[in-house]
Amino acid sequence: MALGPRLELRQSQSLVMTPQLQQAIKLLQLSSLELTAYVEAQLEQNPLLEREGSGEADGRTTADGEELASVPDGDPVAVDEAVGGASLDVAEASLDFEMPDNVFDDDRATAGGLSHDSSIGSREKGGSADDGDVNLENRLAQRPTLKDHLWGQVVLDIDDPVDRLIAAHLIDLLDDAGYLTGEPDSIADLLGCTEEQVANVLATLQRFDPPGIFARSLAECLRLQLHDRGRLDRTMACLLDHLDLVGRREWGALCRLCEIDGETLNRALTEIRSLNPKPALVFDYAEVQPVIPDIFVRPRPKGGWAIELNSDALPRVLVNNRYYAVVSRAVRSKAERQYISECLQSANWLVKALHQRATTILKVATEIVRRQEGFLAHGVQSLRPLVLRDIAEALGLHESTISRVTSNKFMATPRGIYELKFFFTHAVGGSNGDDAHSAAAVRHRLKALIQEESPDRILSDDALAETLQKEGIDIARRTVAKYREALGISSSVLRRREKSELR
Template identity: 50%
Template sequence: MGLQQRLEMRQGQSLVMTPQLLQAIKLLQLSHLDLATYVEAELERNPLLESAPDPAEGPLALEESPPRDSLDPGRGEIDGAPDERVEDVFQDGGPDRAAAPEERAAGEALAVSAPARQSGGSFDGEEFDPTANLTEEPTLHEHLGRQLDLATCDEIDRFIGRHVIDSVDEAGYLAESVEAIAERVGTDTARVERLLALVQTFSPAGIAARSLAECLALQLRERDRLDPAMEALLSRLDLVARRDIGALRRLCHLDEEDIQDMLAEIRSLDPKPGRGFGGGPVQVLVPDVFVRPAPDGSWLVELNPDTLPRVLVNQAYHARVSRHARTDGEKSFISECLQNANWLTRSLEQRSKTILKVATEIVRQQDGFFAFGVSHLRPLNLKTVADAIGMHESTVSRVTSNKAIGTARGTFEMKYFFTASIPAASGGEAHSSEAVRHRIKQLVDGEGAEDVLSDDALVRKLKDEGIDIARRTVAKYRESLRIPSSVDRRRDKKLASAR
């Protein structure tokens, strides 16, 4: 067969992932905090973008800021900055260093007027500093470091002690072996052991332990309760976890009453002494969408304005700068900035519409939850929502990632409303896995000391209620709810009733 060359024309469709499309996809799955960070970076990079004022602060901003669109065509200057010309945008470093002169003028005006407004809040007439009385909680490493500085004056011991402290994790345990620390600092293990013993005397009690038993022993030693019987008990924490009173009696050579007192002492200790330090502020789940009942019995779904960035394109500034752009590079830079600014504003608007559309469909599908609670949660998957609103499943997945819905029952992640399906025993409507978990917890909470339900008993009760579920599924749901087994629950209830 001979080789030959020829021209062919073929028609086909393909999806081209342009940078703008990638940006829109990226914005869709960002949380409101990540979105705010992204928009702030764009505001710094693009001189044509500006942050829109809060509607509630609009009148104040207009009174304090100089007019932005007042330009003298004959002079090419902006009111409020007579010494800076529009042509200067492209000087001192080119387009990358472009900045709006009127923005600098507004900032200077506000900076000058701020002390005058703030001085009224001081008793002695001095300038008020709102950060003067702010305090910051020390981290665990800072707390231990301060104690180390007071405990020893030897610089080498302080150096080794710092490495020991740096090896303590957030829970308060030593996350690295003594040998590894000694090798890293270039000393013998005996000296590291000595410094570790010193750090273990610091507060909080139990810090820098290498195991749970050592952590508890350090706390008991501080209370002067670490006797030989307690040491024997700590050596078999597996028996403590199983609450095997008989084996513990034989191990410690004590009666049941003494063992119960020792177990109560252990329960009063802190297994994670470092958790009170070093943690950042609790991040409150801020809803992206609010759901509230309407007068006609339906549900009103609206976006949370506090999570939506307000960005505007300064067209007037673009027109001024474009008239004075000389080189092709300057014109290309301004054109690219305008294109990116317009695309960002459109992407943010489309993101808001998509979130609202998906949230509205979730509320429609799960109206029973909003009216009656978790027990009326229905099975729901991404495909159901995507088909209902005419979107792809991947789009719905991105929208529901890192988003939350605020309701009268609390704030829930959007992913919470997508649950697996548990078939009905009589062939009726399927049940939501989350609703089944909730029902299992209700049944366990209603137990008495003499009628603790095993997993088989839970299966029978659920089937009586029309839920067809396997025993292993009940066990899996029970463990996900951190509910102990029926044997452990029965033992706990007997111990509680005995006390």
């Protein structure tokens, strides 16, 4: 074989993820908050993009209706027609991310919604920070942290600079629950002081608020709180020395060791249960973020369900073609012309991708409602088994697309707000050839059986499995035990002890 340069012509096929397709897939899996942040970044970077309402009033917008789709009872064909017949000013976009042509036939084009009145976007309500319209009610109050709270007490109670240095180090060694993670001897070696100094400072810190702080074990934490209440007597001290027996509910052994009767034991246990085993959590100010639903589902007066996108959860942007025409006539260099062209292309694709995302979410939500109508009407016990493949086959999409659509998307129903993934549950086979049951419905029934049991008849895992099998659910004892543990329900032995105490 001769070695040397030569020219060859080859023809091959390959799957290429274009930047536009990557952008569409990325937008599909974003939550509403993440999508808003992404669009805000694009608005800052692209001069041809603008929010609806920020430009002139003669721009063309999409037609957005109140009702996006309706699900009649037992009429799958009507469901498809309702979704496909949504009024749009842009051409219908298919669900395989093939974008339509000739969308922008006016001065402006929009990333529009799928109903008549509601827009897919965060509408401009009131002023912005740039306008100086600051709503003080929307500002979070600054709350002191645990370290700030403790250091304020150190400044008041400890005067010696060396002791303050030791106290500052001990504060840094607290874990999230308020327990001290270091030992006095190692702390003394690190700081170059005596163990007695560390022990004295620690004793002072253990009297600080909140009670139980700086404990090194659960027993010491409870002991500090009882001492703060003036309730640390001989009985309490004995119970704290035998917390392992308390955890195993060995009441007889505790009565013998502490030399008390059952009534005294019950009073002492009630006192212990009122204590806080994690005192630092009172300073855990986790900001509660409200869940913003992406889809609304409402019952229709004549039956069926009305499904619509939340217009306030999706941003709405415009492409200003008139501004592009003005700027393109003023450019002089090739680099400027290329930059403006790239901005226009990027803006057009963003608009199309936002519309594609809205269409896909609506169709997936409609199919989920059609299949889980029993849950909406009757509750969790009527939840049907459902997997991603079922929705993908019904809509002609890939399972990965359904997975992206259902991630971090929420549906507001008459029974509450649920993530779309909630409606996907594995199947538990039915006994004697019956239909399969949803795993969530089986867990719900299992919880109901345990709540209904009497103290005289506590159901074991075997008994629960037998009861469910009689109800047409093919389930093994080990599966019952797994579901029970997932629900946070104790074993039959512990439940018998707990319910005997309440009698």
